Amino acid sequence: xxxxxxxxxxxxxxxxxxxxxxxxxxxxxxxxxxxxxxxxxxxxxxxxxxxxxxxxxxxxxxxxxxxxxxxxxxxxxxxxxxxxxxxxxxxxxxxxxxxxxxxxxxxxxxxxxxx
Amino acid sequence: xxxxxxxxxxxxxxxxxxxxxxxxxxxxxxxxxxxxxxxxxxxxxxxxxxxxxxxxxxxxxxxxxxxxxxxxxxxxxxxxxxxxxxxxxxxxxxxxxxxxxxxxxxxxxx
Numbered sequence: 521x522x523x524x525x526x527x528x529x530x531x532x533x534x535x536x537x538x539x540x541x542x543x544x545x546x547x548x549x550x551x552x553x554x555x556x557x558x559x560x561x562x563x564x565x566x567x568x569x570x571x572x573x574x575x576x577x578x579x580x581x582x583x584x585x586x587x588x589x590x591x592x593x594x595x596x597x598x599x600x601x602x603x604x605x606x607x608x609x610x611x612x613x614x615x616x617x618x619x620x621x622x623x624x625x626x627x628x629x630x631x632x633x634x635x
Numbered sequence: 636x637x638x639x640x641x642x643x644x645x646x647x648x649x650x651x652x653x654x655x656x657x658x659x660x661x662x663x664x665x666x667x668x669x670x671x672x673x674x675x676x677x678x679x680x681x682x683x684x685x686x687x688x689x690x691x692x693x694x695x696x697x698x699x700x701x702x703x704x705x706x707x708x709x710x711x712x713x714x715x716x717x718x719x720x721x722x723x724x725x726x727x728x729x730x731x732x733x734x735x736x737x738x739x740x741x742x743x744x745x
Contacts, residue, residue: 524678551731562641562724562735563679576732611678615731623669624733626678 545614641736
């Protein structure tokens with residue numbers, strides 16, 4: 521079974537530029553998450569989708585971050601304009617919608633460096 | 636607001652020793668408590684998980700101890716090996732929403 525795919529793996533941009541990250545979840549996983557992981561910290565939820573609807577985006581800085589999940593499969597996360605503090609690894613994860621399962625499957629992440 | 640508090644931040648253990656990482660939570664609605672292991676350059680991967688209806692779960696060298704009344708849970712790694720050197724995150728979940736601890740960097744010295 522293929523895992524969660526993310527691209528690009530690495531991205532370096534200047535502040536105020538824009539960047540987009542792509543995620544393809546495990547086939548059949550209805551729930552998709554984007555997490556931000558700053559060096560030395562735990563993953564912080566940015567947005568959670570169930571199919572193509574948003575479940576939770578309370579911690580997404582909506583003035584600069586946006587995310588969509590068209591057709592309930594893959595997803596893109598965009599940052600525009602980027603700030604220095606956005607330097608982090610952006611992790612995509614997916615899970616089956618089963619209350620008693622709960623396992624998150626993570627991709628390898630997209631490392632963003634903002635100069 | 637940190638939903639899950641994790642300690643220590645880093646841990647160094649001799650090969651063959653026991654590694655213990657602790658977590659505490661506040662929200663009694665959490666119903667699933669996983670531990671994730673993360674190697675450099677990789678995403679976190681599920682190591683072991685527990686639900687609050689049991690006090691302990693063991694899988695090989697890894698054990699979760701769960702204290703519902705104290706709202707605490709811990710990961711014990713028995714016979715720690717150099718290959719266990721990684722960052723460990725505890726998490727707590729309700730309704731498929733996950734809250735992660737800040738992580739513990741474990742180094743096992745040969």
